[in-house]
Amino acid sequence: MTFNWILDAAPGKDRVAFSFDARVRMTYGELDVRTRQYARALRELGLGKGDRLGLMLFNDAEYVPLYLAAARLGVITVRLNFRLAPAELAFILADSGTSVVVVHGSLTERVEPIRHETGVGTYVVLPDTDEPVPSWASPFAVLQGKEPLDDLPELGEQDAMSLLYTSGTTGSPKGAVWTHRNTVAVATGQALRWQFTEDTVALVPGPIYHAGGFEAVVAPALLMHGRAVFLPSGNFTVDRLLEVLRVERVTDCLLFPFMLNELLHRPDLEDRLPSSLRRFILGGDTLMPSTAEEVKRRLPEVKLTQVYGLTEGGAIATTLEDADFLAQPKSIGRPLPLAEARVVTPFGEQAAAGEVGEIEVRSAAVSQGYWNRPDATAATFHDGWCRTGDLGYVNADGFLHLAGRAKDMIRSGGENIYPAEVEKVLAAHPRVLEAAVVAVPDTRYAEVGCAVVVAEPGPSIETEALRAFCRERLAGYKVPKYFVFADELPRNASGKILKFRLRETHAAIESEVDGERA
Structure with missing residues (x-):
C-alpha cells in the first residue's frame, strides 16, 4: 500500500482534506484533481519515477498538492528548509541530484548565487508579489491549468517518497530516504495511539518540509480522512493560533514547548480555546513538569502527549501519554504501536533498568538509509534498528528517559x-x-x-x-x-x-x- 491510498480511497470527495491558515480549504475531491493536474505538469517538465523534485517553499496551500502529485508519479521530493544559506542549499541540491526546483519568489535571491553549481535544470517560481520572475526561472503558470493525469504509474510501498535531510544539529546533513511504507507506517502508529478518525482536525504550526510538519500528526489525520490544518511559516503569534483553533474546531494540536508556554501566559486562555480541543502534542524538547502541572490545572479537559523521534527513525518513535505525565516527569514514554525501542550498552547488549546507553528504535517507519551514503547507513542502521545517537535509560516502570545526545556527553x-x-x-x-x-x-x-x-x-x-x-x-x-x-x-x-x-x-x-x- 502506498500513501496515495488517502486520495484513491477517500470516502467523500466533499470532505475537507486540509485548511491553510483558515483562509484556503481544499476537499479530498479537489485535492485529487489538483494532484493529478500537477502530476501531468511535472511529467511534462521531464520528471518520472525516481527523479528528484525540490520544494523550497514556505507553508502554502500548494505545498501539499505538489508533494502528493510527486508521490503519485513516484518522483522523490526533496523538501528543502527555506532557512538554508546558499552554500547549504547548493550542497543538498547537488547531493540529492535534484533536477527541478519549485521555489518561493522571495527566496530566489538564495538560489541566484548557486544555481550553476547544483545541476538543477529547471527552476519554477511560486509568486510572492507582482515582482517579475527571474530570467533564469519559469513562472508558476507552467504547472497550472493542465488536464488531470489518469495514466499514473504503478508504485509499491518500497518506492521512495521523499528525501528528508537531517537537521544538522551534529554535523553535515544527510538525506534520509523515506518510502511510502515509512509514511504509512508512522501514520498508522499515530492514528492507533491517538484514536484518530474522520472527525479529527489536526493542526501543525511548523514547516511542512520537516518530518514534524507532515509525517507527524498531519499524515495520520489524512490517513484517516480527517482534516489537516497548517499555519503560515514564521511570525507565530498566540492570537493567530487561537483564532485558527477556534475557526477550524481543531481537535489535536502539535506545539513546541515554547509555544505552549506562550499560550499559558494568556490569562484568557480558558475562554479562547474551543471546546473541540482534546489534545496538545508536544514535539522538540521535553516539557517541564511545572508546565504540565499548569496545563492540568487550567485545562483539565485537554490531554498532553510528549513525542520523541528523529528523521531517520520514523519521525515519532515513542510517546508519553497524558495519564503518565505527572507520574513520569521528563520521560519520553513508550514506543508507538507497531514500534520498538531499546537501550544498548557500548558492547551492543541490552542495558539494565536505569543503565544509560544509546537508544535504538525499530519499526516499519524507520528509514531504509541515507541517500548515497553507504558508510553512514551502515553506521546508523543494523538489523532493522536505527541508532539514534541519543543517550537514555529505561526506568523500573518501563518508561524511556533521555540522558542527552551521545555527542553532548x-x-x-x-x-x-x-x-x-x-x-x-x-x-x-x-x-x-x-x-x-x-x-x-x-x-x-x-x-x-x-x-x-x-x-x-x-x-x-x-x-x-x-x-x-x-x-x-x-x-x-x-x-x-x-x-x-x-x-x-x-x-x-x-x-x-x-x-x-x-x-x-x-x-x-x-x-x-x-x-x-x-
Whole structure:
C-alpha cells in the first residue's frame, strides 16, 4: 500500500482534506484533481519515477498538492528548509541530484548565487508579489491549468517518497530516504495511539518540509480522512493560533514547548480555546513538569502527549501519554504501536533498568538509509534498528528517559556528565524558564559544563545562588563551571536546541572562578 491510498480511497470527495491558515480549504475531491493536474505538469517538465523534485517553499496551500502529485508519479521530493544559506542549499541540491526546483519568489535571491553549481535544470517560481520572475526561472503558470493525469504509474510501498535531510544539529546533513511504507507506517502508529478518525482536525504550526510538519500528526489525520490544518511559516503569534483553533474546531494540536508556554501566559486562555480541543502534542524538547502541572490545572479537559523521534527513525518513535505525565516527569514514554525501542550498552547488549546507553528504535517507519551514503547507513542502521545517537535509560516502570545526545556527553576529569540530568535540575529552579548545558574546553579537566540559562522575567538571578541550587541536587562534578544568561536559546525548525551553536559561542568562555571546578 502506498500513501496515495488517502486520495484513491477517500470516502467523500466533499470532505475537507486540509485548511491553510483558515483562509484556503481544499476537499479530498479537489485535492485529487489538483494532484493529478500537477502530476501531468511535472511529467511534462521531464520528471518520472525516481527523479528528484525540490520544494523550497514556505507553508502554502500548494505545498501539499505538489508533494502528493510527486508521490503519485513516484518522483522523490526533496523538501528543502527555506532557512538554508546558499552554500547549504547548493550542497543538498547537488547531493540529492535534484533536477527541478519549485521555489518561493522571495527566496530566489538564495538560489541566484548557486544555481550553476547544483545541476538543477529547471527552476519554477511560486509568486510572492507582482515582482517579475527571474530570467533564469519559469513562472508558476507552467504547472497550472493542465488536464488531470489518469495514466499514473504503478508504485509499491518500497518506492521512495521523499528525501528528508537531517537537521544538522551534529554535523553535515544527510538525506534520509523515506518510502511510502515509512509514511504509512508512522501514520498508522499515530492514528492507533491517538484514536484518530474522520472527525479529527489536526493542526501543525511548523514547516511542512520537516518530518514534524507532515509525517507527524498531519499524515495520520489524512490517513484517516480527517482534516489537516497548517499555519503560515514564521511570525507565530498566540492570537493567530487561537483564532485558527477556534475557526477550524481543531481537535489535536502539535506545539513546541515554547509555544505552549506562550499560550499559558494568556490569562484568557480558558475562554479562547474551543471546546473541540482534546489534545496538545508536544514535539522538540521535553516539557517541564511545572508546565504540565499548569496545563492540568487550567485545562483539565485537554490531554498532553510528549513525542520523541528523529528523521531517520520514523519521525515519532515513542510517546508519553497524558495519564503518565505527572507520574513520569521528563520521560519520553513508550514506543508507538507497531514500534520498538531499546537501550544498548557500548558492547551492543541490552542495558539494565536505569543503565544509560544509546537508544535504538525499530519499526516499519524507520528509514531504509541515507541517500548515497553507504558508510553512514551502515553506521546508523543494523538489523532493522536505527541508532539514534541519543543517550537514555529505561526506568523500573518501563518508561524511556533521555540522558542527552551521545555527542553532548561531557567527559570531565574522567567523569561522564549527562547534560539532560543537569538541565532537569536547572528547570526545577523557579526563576529558570529553560536551560541548555554544553561542554566547553578546560585546561585542567579537558571539558567542563557551561549552562546557558533563559530566566523568567523579573529580578536577575545571582550566579552563585544558581550554583548553590545545583550543588544541593547534583554531585559536585556535575555542577556547571560556567553560568551564562541569554534571552533565548538557538533552535532549528523542529524546535530542537542547537547545542553545537552554544558550544561554538562559548568555547572560549573565561571563568570567574579561576582554575577551580565549580
